[in-house]
Amino acid sequence: MKVNIDKCMHCGACVGTCPQNAVYLNDVVLTFNERCNRCGLCVKTCPVGALKLEAKA
Amino acid sequence: MKTDYDVIVVGAGPAGSMTAMHAAKGGARVLMIEKRQEIGSSLRCAEGISKKGLDKVEIQVDRRWVSSEVAGAKIVSPNGSVFRIDERQAGDEVGMVLERHLFDKAIAAKAAHVGVEIKLKCSATDVIMEKGKVVGIKGIDNGEPYKLTAGCVVAADGYESQVARWAGVETKLKPGDITTCFQYRMTNLKTEPDYCEFILGSTAPGGYVWVFPKGDDTANVGIGVLLSKLKRPGEVKAYLDKFIKKDPRLNCGQPLEALAGAVSVSVPLEKTVADGLMIVGDAARVIDPITGGGIANGCMTGFIGGKVLAKCVEANDFSEKMLMEYDAGWRENMEERLYRNWMAKEKFLTLSDQTLDSVIDTLSTAGVDKMSVFNILKAIKEKHPELVKEFEDLI
Numbered sequence: 001m002k003v004n005i006d007k008c009m010h011c012g013a014c015v016g017t018c019p020q021n022a023v024y025l026n027d028v029v030l031t032f033n034e035r036c037n038r039c040g041l042c043v044k045t046c047p048v049g050a051l052k053l054e055a056k057a
Numbered sequence: 058m059k060t061d062y063d064v065i066v067v068g069a070g071p072a073g074s075m076t077a078m079h080a081a082k083g084g085a086r087v088l089m090i091e092k093r094q095e096i097g098s099s100l101r102c103a104e105g106i107s108k109k110g111l112d113k114v115e116i117q118v119d120r121r122w123v124s125s126e127v128a129g130a131k132i133v134s135p136n137g138s139v140f141r142i143d144e145r146q147a148g149d150e151v152g153m154v155l156e157r158h159l160f161d162k163a164i165a166a167k168a169a170h171v172g173v174e175i176k177l178k179c180s181a182t183d184v185i186m187e188k189g190k191v192v193g194i195k196g197i198d199n200g201e202p203y204k205l206t207a208g209c210v211v212a213a214d215g216y217e218s219q220v221a222r223w224a225g226v227e228t229k230l231k232p233g234d235i236t237t238c239f240q241y242r243m244t245n246l247k248t249e250p251d252y253c254e255f256i257l258g259s260t261a262p263g264g265y266v267w268v269f270p271k272g273d274d275t276a277n278v279g280i281g282v283l284l285s286k287l288k289r290p291g292e293v294k295a296y297l298d299k300f301i302k303k304d305p306r307l308n309c310g311q312p313l314e315a316l317a318g319a320v321s322v323s324v325p326l327e328k329t330v331a332d333g334l335m336i337v338g339d340a341a342r343v344i345d346p347i348t349g350g351g352i353a354n355g356c357m358t359g360f361i362g363g364k365v366l367a368k369c370v371e372a373n374d375f376s377e378k379m380l381m382e383y384d385a386g387w388r389e390n391m392e393e394r395l396y397r398n399w400m401a402k403e404k405f406l407t408l409s410d411q412t413l414d415s416v417i418d419t420l421s422t423a424g425v426d427k428m429s430v431f432n433i434l435k436a437i438k439e440k441h442p443e444l445v446k447e448f449e450d451l452i
Contacts, residue, residue: 007291011101013237013319016216017284019229025217026180026197027092041232045284047239047317049291 001032001042007050014042014051062088062174063370065194065207067181067220069096071164071352072338073213075114075359076366078168083367087173088205089165090196092180097161101216101318102352103240103277105253105269107152110353114360122159124271127152128251132433134417135258135410142425154253154269154277155352164356179203184210184223184334191224191333208375209366211335213359216319218340226331228342232285234323236264236349239294240279241301243310248276257413260300262286263406264349268307278307281320281349283406293317322346324399325392329358330380337362343391346399347430354391361386397451398430404444416441 008030015023015030022035023042043051066077069091077089093099104124111118129143169175178199185193185204193206212220218228246268248254254268263283270276280297287293294317301307321342329336338355345354365383369375408416419440425432434452438445445452 009315009317010099011317011319012215012217013317016218016319016321017230017235021219021222024182024219027094027178041284043290044232044287044292045235045237045319046290047237047293047319049289049294051290 001036002052002054003030004050004052007048009048009050011047013045013047017041017045060206060208061193062086062205062207064088064209064211064366065090065205066211066213067194068213068215068338068340069161069165069175070213070215070338070355071161072340072355072359073211074161074164074168075356076211076213076335076337076363077173078164078171079360079363080366080370081168081171081173081363083364083370085367085370087168088176088207089168089173090176090179090181090198092178094178095158096165096175096177097158100157100314100316101238102157103267103269103279103349104155104157104271105153105267105350106155106352109152110356113353114356116164116356118153119163122156122163124154124156125250127154127253127270129253131249131252131254132417132420133254133256134414135260136414138414138417138421140417140421141252154271181214181220184220186224189332191331194220207333208373209333209335209369209380211337211362211366212340213337215339216321218336218342221326221334221336221340224331224334226326226328226334226336228326228336228340230321230323230342233283234321234346235284235319236281236322237284237287237293237319238279238281238317238349239297240277240316241297241312242271242275242314243278243307243312244275246274246276246278246310247306250274256300257417258410261296266297266300275313278310283322284319286406320344320349320351322349322399322402325388325395328384329387330377330384332377333375335362335366335380335383341387343387343395345430346395346402347405348398354395357390358387361390393451394431397434397448400448400451401430401434401445404447408444416444
């Protein structure tokens with residue numbers, strides 16, 4: 001998952017929405033763990049469009 | 058075994074502070090941790106609440122954290138007609154607009170005054186489990202990893218609701234039960250300073266645009282859109298920007314603050330306790346599914362939960378069985394109302410702009426003197442019984 005830190009407002013909308021509980025917000029830093037299954041719900045939830053699914057490596 | 062604390066509350070919002078305060082009042086050794094560097098910040102709230110909502114949890118109104126009092130509400134239909142509810146005696150859903158950054162600190166201060174220890178910039182990253190029971194938390198305290206044990210961990214971590222999930226209680230929401238929000242605090246507006254305004258229809262699919270006065274020409278101007286109605290990233294902010302641009306009362310304004318967030322508009326959790334775990338506030342999904350209001354309900358869960366925790370301390374028993382008194386207590390207080398409003402939400406998000414126009418037209422002629430979802434639904438039941446058929450018994 002790619003986080004645009006210039007757009008992210010650290011609101012936690014993606015954290016609570018994630019069905020896998022794979023997102024963690026430590027005050028201002030968003031991290032995604034291995035439970036992320038690329039469902040993309042967080043991308044749609046983000047009120048400011050700060051998240052983007054990266055192409056699979 | 059001696060624990061570090063009787064109760065550790067994760068999250069210092071109003072629900073967390075209320076839980077901490079009432080547990081400590083009853084003699085519990087309480088730690089409340091907040092991952093942010095300031096209680097009440099950053100804000101994720103439109104800040105509307107009723108006086109009654111605060112009375113019920115015995116919080117006395119203090120002018121220092123009230124931004125403005127409102128005379129009523131205006132519900133605006135898609136075609137612009139206005140259904141106005143006037144009431145000097147404020148009702149259930151709105152009545153005051155708070156300064157949440159001060160309100161949250163004031164409730165936390167009340168907790169501190171009865172002995173609650175507070176740590177800032179202290180996050181939880183997992184719960185510690187032993188034989189299926191929650192026995193503590195681990196996390197990062199100002200950069201240093203820590204582990205602490207407690208008789209009960211209170212999940213007051215808001216919409217994110219991660220603590221409960223770490224402990225094995227499912228708090229996952231469906232996209233149709235999530236509203237994504239964006240708000241500006243704006244100034245230099247030409248809106249009415251005495252009314253909370255709710256603008257319905259396709260400008261905010263499955264939700265509404267709100268204008269909540271913050272004194273003089275300043276207001277919280279925000280939007281909530283149902284996640285299941287969203288198609289593109291960043292659409293929520295775009296919906297609000299578009300709305301502001303075309304409204305002459307708003308497009309003369311300038312922003313002072315921007316905030317984002319999400320709220321649950323679901324039915325509450327099926328289970329809010331486990332051995333060594335209590336879930337309160339937004340984390341328990343007790344936000345009103347119609348209004349999106351959660352301050353009063355969150356405070357109520359803390360008010361009930363804290364008192365139950367004090368009993369648990371006395372009995373030295375933090376089992377699920379003992380904590381069930383909390384689960385039963387908040388359900389008795391609000392569960393039926395939350396179910397009714399969830400059913401109303403499910404119905405109303407299916408209505409076209411034309412139907413909403415006609416409902417609001419008939420409501421304006423019917424008149425509702427007290428501003429509450431219940432009273433509005435009652436009026437709808439009289440004039441448009443077909444819209445509330447599925448849950449008419451609850452009205």
